[in-house]
Amino acid sequence: MEKNEKNNLANVAKRNLFISNYSLLPKNMKIYIQNNIQNMDYKSLKTFVDVLISGYKNGDPATIKIVENFHKIDSVLKIILQDSLTPRSSKFLDLNRIKNNGFVAILNEIGGNEGIFAHELGHALLTIVDGINMPEEFSHIIFEIKESWSKNPQKLESFLQEARNYQENIYEKAKKDTEKIMEYNKADIESFIEKNLSDQNLLRKTLEQFYEKNKVDEIIKSSNTNQIKNIIMTSYRNEWGNHHFEELCNSDETMQIYQVLCGIIDSIYTGDNPYYTSIYDNGFLRTHPSSYFHKFPTNSFNEQFADYTRIKFCNMKVVIEIGKVLLGEAWFFMMETKFQQIANQLEQKTFGYDFDQGIQTQKFLEETFKNIK
Numbered sequence: 001m002e003k004n005e006k007n008n009l010a011n012v013a014k015r016n017l018f019i020s021n022y023s024l025l026p027k028n029m030k031i032y033i034q035n036n037i038q039n040m041d042y043k044s045l046k047t048f049v050d051v052l053i054s055g056y057k058n059g060d061p062a063t064i065k066i067v068e069n070f071h072k073i074d075s076v077l078k079i080i081l082q083d084s085l086t087p088r089s090s091k092f093l094d095l096n097r098i099k100n101n102g103f104v105a106i107l108n109e110i111g112g113n114e115g116i117f118a119h120e121l122g123h124a125l126l127t128i129v130d131g132i133n134m135p136e137e138f139s140h141i142i143f144e145i146k147e148s149w150s151k152n153p154q155k156l157e158s159f160l161q162e163a164r165n166y167q168e169n170i171y172e173k174a175k176k177d178t179e180k181i182m183e184y185n186k187a188d189i190e191s192f193i194e195k196n197l198s199d200q201n202l203l204r205k206t207l208e209q210f211y212e213k214n215k216v217d218e219i220i221k222s223s224n225t226n227q228i229k230n231i232i233m234t235s236y237r238n239e240w241g242n243h244h245f246e247e248l249c250n251s252d253e254t255m256q257i258y259q260v261l262c263g264i265i266d267s268i269y270t271g272d273n274p275y276y277t278s279i280y281d282n283g284f285l286r287t288h289p290s291s292y293f294h295k296f297p298t299n300s301f302n303e304q305f306a307d308y309t310r311i312k313f314c315n316m317k318v319v320i321e322i323g324k325v326l327l328g329e330a331w332f333f334m335m336e337t338k339f340q341q342i343a344n345q346l347e348q349k350t351f352g353y354d355f356d357q358g359i360q361t362q363k364f365l366e367e368t369f370k371n372i373k
């Protein structure tokens with residue numbers, strides 16, 4: 001990003017801060033944000049503040065402690081918040097930034113909701129404050145949960161079925177909406193396609209939004225006018241449909257509940273859930289492939305803790321209710337213990353992560369977060 005552009009964003013952010021939740025933040029957090037505002041874009045900053053305030057207002061002592069002490073992270077790392085232009089991905093660490101002694105919370109342009117942000121915040125807390133120390137009882141508790149599901153799969157299966165049906169309805173709605181939008185804009189779309197067909201450069205540019213250069217060459221060489229028309233039409237239909245589907249999922253409260261619980265279940269099975277059968281490939285109930293979970297032994301716990309942080313900061317009471325039935329009390333007790341421990345460590349500024357180790361730290365981070373999302 002150009003320096004000027006960055007300054008402009010920072011100015012917009014400054015102006016808008018006073019009409020957001022910002023005024024409710026503890027004083028130290030306000031100072032912290034003011035000191036770091038050059039590193040933050042407005043949308044991410046607003047989401048960050050909203051998440052902190054949502055946690056601050058939920059009345060839970062550990063969450064409040066984290067909000068009140070979050071600025072202490074500044075002593076070890078600068079926080080950098082920025083948009084990612086890649087749809088459908090959000091992550092909290094960016095290796096280039098770590099090299100400059102900073103960490104990043106990245107949100108995608110559509111998916112940047114508070115829940116996703118809170119999840120990434122969980123990764124950040126676990127890594128920076130805790131140094132990713134898995135609780136001793138973790139593997140035992142996971143083993144017990146899987147045992148109880150395999151003995152009585154019906155409970156889990158019916159939950160997953162419910163989640164799938166819910167997602168399917170949203171998917172159908174997204175498809176219908178998209179058709180309506182296409183129908184409504186038919187004349188514009190058709191004249192745009194006609195323009196494409198008479199201008200090779202424009203046609204290339206349009207197709208390159210969706211396909212690799214080689215594939216674009218192939219399409220242009222081997223398709224007739226009608227086929228090209230269809231290809232452009234279908235590409236836009238899919239693109240808009242997927243975006244709209246994501247938008248609907250991210251703004252639907254019930255879907256958020258399913259998403260968090262399915263994310264936890266996914267992590268428990270390290271991506272190999274035997275009860276997922278007809279899930280959409282492009283759905284939001286799946287999080288990471290098994291290769292991701294097998295890459296690093298702490299990834300499963302890391303994802304579950306990130307989801308727990310989301311439950312806490314977004315005050316997801318229904319998730320706790322359903323979760324206690326599905327996962328049992330022990331899982332919640334373990335996560336809460338870790339959450340409280342992190343809140344205390346943050347308060348005392350005892351970071352589990354050794355930031356002075358220089359190269360060793362860098363290597364560890366690169367290994368650990370090569371694939372964290």
Ligand SMILES: [Zn+2]
Pocket residue numbers: 119123303306373
């Ligand atoms: Zn994650």
